[in-house]
Amino acid sequence: MLLALNACVWVCPGMIFYRKDLEEAINQSVFPGLQGGPHNHTISGIAVALKMAQSSAFKAYQQQIVDNCRALADRCALSTYTAIYTYLRLCI
Numbered sequence: 720m721l722l723a724l725n726a727c728v729w730v731c732p733g734m735i736f737y738r739k740d741l742e743e744a745i746n747q748s749v750f751p752g753l754q755g756g757p758h759n760h761t762i763s764g765i766a767v768a769l770k771m772a773q774s775s776a777f778k779a780y781q782q783q784i785v786d787n788c789r790a791l792a793d794r795c796a797l798s799t800y801t802a803i804y805t806y807l808r809l810c811i
Contacts, residue, residue: 734765
């Protein structure tokens with residue numbers, strides 16, 4: 720994923736899960752200039768993250784984040800403030 724903000728560019732590692740019939744279309748649409756590697760630290764980081772995501776503690780943590788976001792949204796709806804959400808920030 721490529722994010723450009725204030726002339727800064729971040730290239731974030733990621734994985735794409737897809738059906739076999741979409742393989743060619745996805746391979747054609749990925750920016751070859753942004754691909755590098757293999758970067759062992761990135762591969763191992765993704766492996767650790769996937770392992771952690773399988774745990775019940777992680778699932779409970781994610782549910783708490785969703786609950787907190789709902790509580791914040793409900794509270795903001797009661798106030799006179801305007802919430803503006805962007806990909807990286809919530810401005811109130």
